[in-house]
Amino acid sequence: MKRMRAAVLRDIGQPMTLEEVRLDSPHAGEVLVRVAAAGVCHSDLLFAEGGLGTKRLPIVLGHEGAGVVEAVGEGVTQVAAGDHVSFSIVPFCGVCRACRNGEVTLCEPSGEYAYRGTMLDGTMRLQSADGSSLKHFNFVSCFAEYAVVPEASAIPIPRALPLWEAALVGCGVITGFGAVRNVAKVKPGESVCVIGCGGVGLQVVAAAQRAGARPIIAVDRSQEKLDRALAMGASDGVDASRDGAVGRIRELSGGGVDHAIEVVGIAATIRQAWDVLRPGATAVVVGLAPRGLEVSIPAIELLSAKGLKGCFYGSGNPRADIPQLAQMVVDGKLPLREVVSDFTDLQGIDEAFDRMRRGVGARTIVVIDAAVAGAPAT
Ligand SMILES: [Zn+2]
Ligand SMILES: [Zn+2]
Numbered sequence: 009m010k011r012m013r014a015a016v017l018r019d020i021g022q023p024m025t026l027e028e029v030r031l032d033s034p035h036a037g038e039v040l041v042r043v044a045a046a047g048v049c050h051s052d053l054l055f056a057e058g059g060l061g062t063k064r065l066p067i068v069l070g071h072e073g074a075g076v077v078e079a080v081g082e083g084v085t086q087v088a089a090g091d092h093v094s095f096s097i098v099p100f101c102g103v104c105r106a107c108r109n110g111e112v113t114l115c116e117p118s119g120e121y122a123y124r125g126t127m128l129d130g131t132m133r134l135q136s137a138d139g140s141s142l143k144h145f146n147f148v149s150c151f152a153e154y155a156v157v158p159e160a161s162a163i164p165i166p167r168a169l170p171l172w173e174a175a176l177v178g179c180g181v182i183t184g185f186g187a188v189r190n191v192a193k194v195k196p197g198e199s200v201c202v203i204g205c206g207g208v209g210l211q212v213v214a215a216a217q218r219a220g221a222r223p224i225i226a227v228d229r230s231q232e233k234l235d236r237a238l239a240m241g242a243s244d245g246v247d248a249s250r251d252g253a254v255g256r257i258r259e260l261s262g263g264g265v266d267h268a269i270e271v272v273g274i275a276a277t278i279r280q281a282w283d284v285l286r287p288g289a290t291a292v293v294v295g296l297a298p299r300g301l302e303v304s305i306p307a308i309e310l311l312s313a314k315g316l317k318g319c320f321y322g323s324g325n326p327r328a329d330i331p332q333l334a335q336m337v338v339d340g341k342l343p344l345r346e347v348v349s350d351f352t353d354l355q356g357i358d359e360a361f362d363r364m365r366r367g368v369g370a371r372t373i374v375v376i377d378a379a380v381a382g383a384p385a386t
Contacts, residue, residue, distance in 0.1 A: 009033060010040075014134070014152030015354050016142060018066040020058040023358045024151070029068070029142060031154050032133040034081035039162040041093060044171035045381040046073035046150040048360040048372040049179050049207060050273075051296050055145065056361060059298030064125035067143040068134055069357075071097045072179035073150030074171045076380055077162060084159045091164050092171060094178040094334065096326040097146035099128065099160035113321040122146045128158050151357060153376060163327060165334040170382030172351075172373050173344045176207075177333050179321075180347070180371065184211025184271075185333060186322015187294045188219055192267040196220030199261040201284050202242070204272035204295060205233040206364070207371040210240050210347045212269050212294070217241030218341070221267075225260050227253065227280070230367050239346055248280070257284045265289065273297040279305065282316060290315035347371050351383050 010031045015024040034040045052069045054060055077091045087093060100107050100115035107115050121128050125143030133156040134142035134149060142149075147161045165174050188194050200216040202209050205228040216224045217240070225244045226237030234245035246256050258264050264286030270278050273295025281291035282305050293316065305316065322329060336342045349369030352360060353376070360372035375381045 010154055012153040013354060014068045014149070015070070015357050016066055016136070017056055017069055020056065020062050020065070024056075024069070026354055028137055029152070030135040030137070031152075031156055032135075034079060034156045035127070035129070036082040037084060037159050038081040038127065038156050039077055039084060039087055039093075039159055040079040041075040041155050041157060041162060042078045042377060042380075043073055043075040043150045043153060043155055044377045045175040045383065046070045046374045046376060047175050047180060047207065048357055048364070048374060050364060052145075053361045053364050054296055054298060061299060064143040064145070066136070067125060067145055068149035068152050069145045070151030070374075071095065071146040071148040072175055073148060073155070074165070074174035074178065075150075075155070075377070076171075078154070080159075086159055087162050087164055092167050092169070092174065093162040094165045094174045094330050095148045095150060095155070095157060096161045096163050096178060096330060097122070097148055098321055098326055099147055099158035100326070111323070112325055113323050127156070151354060151374065160327070163330040165331055166338050168338045169334050172375065172381045172383040173337050174334060175373060176344050176347070176371065177330055177337065180207040181211050181333050181342070181344075182322040182324070182326060182329050183294060184208045185215040186324045186329065187212055187269050187292050187319050188215035190322060190324040191292045191317060191319045192269060192290070194219040194221050194267055197222055198266040199223050199225070201225045201227060201257050201261065201265040201268045201281070202237065203227045203248070203268065203270045203277050203281055205230075205237040206271065207347060208294060209271035210236055210370065212271055213237050213240045213242050214342060223260055225257050225265065227257065233367070233370070236346060236370055254280060254283045261286070267292065269294060271295050275301060275303045278303045282309075282314065285314050287312035287314065290317050292317050292319050294319050345384070348373050351375055
């Protein structure tokens with residue numbers, strides 16, 4: 009058992025408290041990781057605001073992170089102490105119906121136990137100082153100095169990749185790239201509209217650019233985010249707060265886009281993704297919407313063979329995709345410095361949430377172990 013510091017969310021809508029908590033040793037098939045860095049993702053904020061339900065409390069949030077393996081439980085064969093790993097939020101089983109169909113991000117036990125806030129055996133490794141259990145967030149809970157995760161959630165990455173960059177690969181990058189490569193399947197010369205240019209949206213822009221898309225139309229209410237999108241390879245920026253945004257996008261794409269990728273998760277932007285499509289095209293919704301949200305579309309337009317498709321965690325194979333994307337970063341093909349606006353520590357997560365609520369900046373990286381995170385001086 010370890011004692012460590014972790015940011016604990018005790019109640020919805022409350023700030024997190026930095027607490028000394030306990031972490032059990034890894035059980036069979038689990039891995040203990042010393043966390044180097046964690047990204048603050050919109051899903052963490054959505055949880056803290058109650059948009060993902062209120063049952064998994066108290067909890068240690070954080071699901072986008074990377075670190076160094078410190079110890080492994082019985083039977084672990086894929087990683088060893090000293091390995092650098094990026095966390096995957098889907099420790100897919102390989103044998104359930106979804107896994108057998110090749111849709112591993114929809115793995116049934118992964119979904120079930122993530123929703124319960126436990127490890128894959130239904131129990132927890134995290135406890136408060138008084139011994140009461142704390143819930144896990146998507147098996148990762150990396151707003152903490154250490155994490156015990158299932159073996160399949162600890163994906164080995166090249167040592168050459170700085171760990172603060174590796175943190176981003178495990179959610180923002182895999183989600184954004186997956187939407188473009190695995191779901192939209194963007195081809196060279198096709199037009200792409202990216203609605204929402206935060207941490208994931210910027211990765212969608214980067215992936216569309218690598219796929220050879222043209223034009224790549226970035227849409228956001230913030231000029232700062234549009235500027236970042238243009239720097240990441242967008243050809244045009246459209247200010248969504250102005251009237252006529254849909255018309256402008258349709259005009260830029262010659263009458264409707266081949267692909268609209270929505271990365272916000274609210275009704276107005278999902279509808280906007282639908283409205284900018286050319287006949288026969290499909291909108292991909294990446295944005296995580298709060299429970300209960302409904303979206304309406306004009307049903308007559310189904311006659312034009314338009315489609316609306318969901319996507320989760322890139323809809324690919326995290327075990328293959330994370331190392332491959334990590335290597336792209338190492339090779340200089342995917343600059344991540346541009347998507348990070350702030351570096352902070354475990355105490356600074358609530359401020360990062362606040363920036364996200366106000367739409368200010370891009371990704372915040374929580375540097376937890378500065379000695380190994382390799383973060384640039386700020
Ligand atoms: Zn995320
Ligand atoms: Zn499965």
